[in-house]
Amino acid sequence: MTAKLCHLVPQKKAILVSLCISVVLMLAKFGAYFMxxxxxxxxxxxxxxxxxxxxxxxxxxxxxxTLPKDENHPYGHGKVEFFSAFVEGILIAIAGLIIVFKSGYDLVFPREIKQLFEGAVIIGATGIINMLVGFYLINTGKKHRSITLEADGKHLMTDAITSAGLVVGIILIQLTQIFWLDSVISILLGLYIIYNGYKLTRRSVGGLMDESNMELVKDIVSILQENRQESWIDVHNLRAQQYGADLHIDCHITLPYYYDLNQVHHEISAIDQMINVNAEHTTELFIHADPCLPACCNYCKMKNCEVRQEAFQKEIPWTVDNATKNQKHFDQ
Known part of the structure; x- marks a missing residue:
């Protein structure tokens, strides 16, 4: 348990850095606005x-x-990260809506703006800082499989992009002296912010609804295909989910029906160990063993099988398409 908590320390450090920098940049931007x-x-x-x-x-x-599993949370507490990303997406979208309405009002009833050059310098500096912190959070999030860090990093990257567009717009206003462009630029940036809030919310809802992690599924199917044994006749109904840094995979594997319980346990343990050696992160597997049927014989590679009823014809490669279906491969 201690090792797991230590593993998550970089996540806490990264988000704390983001929080502190966000406060400083917020004060700087409001200073630029009042200016x-x-x-x-x-x-x-x-x-x-x-x-x-x-x-x-x-x-x-x-x-x-980072809290350990308990009786009320047997899968851990990692799913809260999807809720966090959902809240962040909603907040982003609300901010975008407020910006659009406020800018629309000021487009009709304009206010005098001044010291645009100084404001552009401040916004440009904050944008560069947000970009650097965003890259840091995204890379840390991918490394430790934290959707919260990735979401916060992408949010900061969005902020950096809007800041860059804003600086260009301010320079354009300064050169043309067309001040109503200020509100138009603000409305366009607000719409962009709303779109990014939607994308973030959509991803988090998928996680909350236990949407299968297809990138993870592709990795697992590839590992199984590259290391498959002749007794592993087929793999199907494979599903993968992510709960924070914890990965959960369940699948069905077809084994020779005459294997006793010890042999079945040995094969399942071998798959579990193989996944955890080759995959990037520790994974919890739930594997259901199915007995083979006569219709499996044509793609079964078991040698010297005394109950074979049909000669081996060809191996069926395991792919995302056939491994995720809830049926043995002879039904394809």
Whole structure:
């Protein structure tokens, strides 16, 4: 258990860095807004409030994800990360809506804006910092399979992109002196923010609804195919789910029907060990053993099988398509 908690320390460190930097950048952006009275800069500042709230909630969710399994949570607490990403996506979308409505109002009733060059410098600097922190969170999240870190990192990358667009827009306004462009740029950035909030929410809902992790399924099928044994006649009904840093896989494997319980246990243990040696992260497997049927003989490679009723014809390669279906491969 101690080893697992140590494994998750980088996640806590990464999200704490994000939280502290988000607070500093939020203050800087609001300073730029009060200096310029630019709606476009207010757009960026408002999204920074979401950054701070999301990072705070993400820190708490990662803390929960590090808690060990207990009687009430036999699969651990990692699924809270999907909820965290869902909340972050909703907050992003709400911020985008507020930005669009506020900018629409100021497009009709414009306000004087000033010191745009100084504001652009501040926003540009915050954008560069957000980009660097975003890369750091995304890489750490992928390394430790944390959807919360990935979500927060992608949010900061979105913020960096909007900041870059904002700087270009401010320079354009300064050169053309067309000040209503400020609200137009803000509306466009607000719509972009709403779209990214939707994408993040969609992914988190998929996790909460136990949507199968197809990238993980592809990796597992590839490992099984590369290391398959002649007694593993076929693998089907393979499913994979992620709960925070914990991976759960269940599948059915067809074995010779005359194997006794000790042989079945040996084969299943061999698959479990093989997955955990070759996969990137420790995985919990639930494997159901099916007995072979006469219709399996044509693709079964068991040598010297005394009960074979049909000669071996060809091996059926295991793919995502046939390994995930709930049927033996002779039904394909």
């Amino acid at each position: 310029t009275h630019s709606n476009a800069i207010l757009t960026d500042a408002a999204e920074s409030i979401v950054n701070v709230l999301a990072s705070g909630f993400a820190f708490y969710s990662i803390y929960l994800a």
